[in-house]
Amino acid sequence: MWINMGPQHPMTHGLWNLRVKVDGETIVDAQPEVGYLHRGIEKLCEGKTYPQIIPLADRLCYGSSLTWSHLYCMAVEDLMKVEVPERAEYIRVLTIEMQRIVSHLMWLAAYAGDLGLGVGFVYTMREREVFLDLFQSLTGARITYNFPRIGGVAHDLPQNFERDTLRAITFFEGRLKEYEDLFEGSKIFMMRNVGVGILKKEDAINLGVTGPSLRASGVTYDLRKDLPYSVYEEMDFRVATHKDCDCYARYRVRMDEMWESCQIMKQALKKMPEGKWRIVAPRNAPVGTGLARVEDPRGEGMIYIVGDGSDKPYRVKIRSPIFVTVSAAPKMLIGYKLADVVAIMGGLDMCIGETDR
Amino acid sequence: MNLFEFCYGIIHWLVDLVNHLWYWLGDVLPWWFGDFFDAVGDFAASQGHLSVMTIFLEVVIVVIIALINVLNFIWIFRKFMGRMFDFYGPYYVGYGIGGWLQNLADGIKLFVKEIIVPAKADKMGYLLAPIIYIGSSILILATIPFSENFGVSTNESGTYVPAGALFALAAFAIAPFSILLAGWASNNKYTLIGGMRSAAQMMSYEIPLLMTVASVFLLAGSFGFVDIVDAQHDIWFAIPLFIGFLIFLVCLAAEVEIIPFDLPEAEAELVEGWTTEYGGMRFGLFYFTTTIRSYAGGALATALFLGGWHGPALIPDEIWFLIKAYIVYTVFQWMTWSLPRVRVDQMLGIGWKRLLPLAVINLMIAVALKSMGWF
Secondary structure, three states, X not given: OEEEEOOOOOOOXXXXXXXXXXXXXXXXXXXXXXXXXXXXXXXXXXXXXXXXXXXXXXXXXXXXXXHHHHHHHHHHHHHHOOOOOHXXXXXXXXXXXXXXXXXXXXXXXXXXXXXXXXXXHHHHHHHHHHHHHHHHHHHOOOOOOOOEEOOEEOOOOOOOHHHHHHXXXXXXXXXXXXXXXXXXXXXXXXXXXXXXXXXXXXXXXXXXXXXXXXXXXXXXXXXHHHOXXXXXXXXXXXXXXXXXXXXXXXXXXXXXXXHHHHHHHHHHHHHOOOOOOEOOOOOOOOEEEEEEXXXXXXXXXXXXXXXXOOOOEEEEEEEOHHHHXXXXXXXXXXXXXXOHHHHHHHXXXXXXXXXXX | OOHHHHHHHHHHHHHHHHHHHHHHHHHHOOHHHXXXXXXXXXXXXXXXXXXXXXXXXXXXXXXXHHHHHHHHHHHHHXXXXXXXXXXXOOOOOOOOXXXXXXXHHHHHHHHOOOOOOOOOOOHHHHHHHHHHHHHHHHHHHHHOOOOOOOOOEOOOOOOEOOOHHHHHHHHHOOXXXXXXXXXHHOOOHHHHHHHHHHHHHHHHHXXXXXXXXXXXXXXXXXXXXXXXXXXXXXXXXXOOOHHHHHHHHHHHHHHOOOHHHOHHHOHHHHOOHHHOOOOHHHHHHHHHHHHHHHHHHXXXXXHHHOOOOOOOOOOOHHHHHHHHHHHHHHHHHHHHHHOOXXXXXXXXXXXXHHHHHHHHHHHHHHHHHHHOOOO
8 A cells, every 4th residue: 555645744844755655554665755845946046146045045944054055155165266264164163063953953853743752842942942042143033044155154243142152052961961861761762763764884875875864874974074164174073973774873873963063163162263254255256166065964965056257156056965865765664664654754854945955 | 418319309309390290281181191191100200210310310410520520631631731841831711710711712613613524435434433432432431430429320329330340441442443443434544554553552452451450350359430449448459559550551541542652643654643534523522532531541540549539538539539530641641741652563562562461460469469368
């Protein structure tokens, strides 16, 4: 029996369809179908000037919008050969890591809700508010920030931002410990996660899976370490990996990443130099190409821009991590129970905005 | 005075009042009309008729009071969930009484919604399933007495149906059948899986549940609620049968379908499970009935394990009973919101590999206690 889980379904967290063929409760086949939320962002970019695309890049993913606008700015800076001031780089690292925590918290909330853990959903969303408030004081917005600029960032840090951030981190680290107790202390949570949705190392590499899902399969691959962009080479952090390849490993990797993000934020605040936070970038890009790759909270994001000498890009290509990762769904799903679909697909942290672009 | 005497008085008074009319008609009407109305009057005044009408009235009173408590339960559910989730819960509808009227507002809202039957549904099953589900659940309420004097009894001395607890459990176990029927008749894949899960779930929890209850019956030496509660006058059965009490709570959570075991309506994977195709007041009644079952579960746990209406005499017996039932319900809610949902195969594993051996051990403890003459 084929069951459509989607496009309108509590499991999907967005508009996509997972068709599963079940034999009783056991899944014998699965087909992910994406494309329901295609907005033509790549084409839209061709009609806009370079700065106008920044808010559009924010809309790629509601969960981690700042990562995408930052990625776009990096690509354009590569195209225009613009040097970003060091303070701007530190502010970017600080905000990206904050965005990573916000994104992972939203994932954790959705995951808890999928598994039926009511308080998990509410508490993680509550702690997300702390960082959203910080973002609000920094950028004026809570979800789509429009903060990075070509050649820097929009504003300097506001007054007392450093103090507030350190307080938030201290508060959050306590709460993170609490979540670990809440989730891992629950026998049922472990029953639902350990040994479910195995994605072997070779399969993960062959299917192009990136990000936490890949690291949970035991591959130490993190662009922040392997191809340091911005000022990540100055930062001292550990790449969270896990060798179990199951849903629990994916959960664990994301939790560890949140711990590491806290450390990176602290270091960024400590090492942040004084100086300019933005330089004025040229209006027109030269003829040529720009490429940037970042470690998105969901995997490897890449933007490739072709400039034609005008103030508008000739072509923008966006590589979405989840668009690739979702192709691993049949590998992970087949053989498990119908109830495991929510654990497995929830563990991938689907974001349809970036998938369908 | 117990409830039977009270209701008997009312019925007797009413029958006397109406019999004036019948006998007057018997006097004034011609021969065979008169005989007929005289016979009606005689029948109305007969002992059998009075008893049956009294029991009807008792059932109505007990069920209505139970349903009012169920409204409280929904309110507690919302307020407690709100507190656990860091919000206030209902507040404005019924401002000043903690948002108590929110339930009624929701009821009115659901009541005015259009009732839609899916085009390809099996009409008969689709319409019959809610009736069975709701009817069997309300049936449970009639069997549970609030105290020795406040329950559905069959004569003046307050004799209860001797198999009341057995009857309540039997009525409890009808619901999975109606869920299966609803799931099949709705002609929807999600509801079908939900219905099948309900049947699978019943197989896993029903046997440990009944074995645990059997140990209570063994210690009390009776199937009736009043005798069971009386047997707990000195010590609650939850203390000697502590394992049994825990098994009973777990199985009851599965029986009333709350979150660790709400597989038939697992909303993450099955949208709304077996209730997916039901809308309007049918859905509202399902929602209400789920709480009725939770109330009945709490009342059963209270009567079978927590000493029923026994407590310090400062508070009336009935209130003691309700307080305990409320506490059991709140513990259920606490469990609901702080635990994830199990899987179907894990549910079967829990039922057959964990709970069943424990239930056997519990039964052996009960047999040992009974044979040593401690109960």
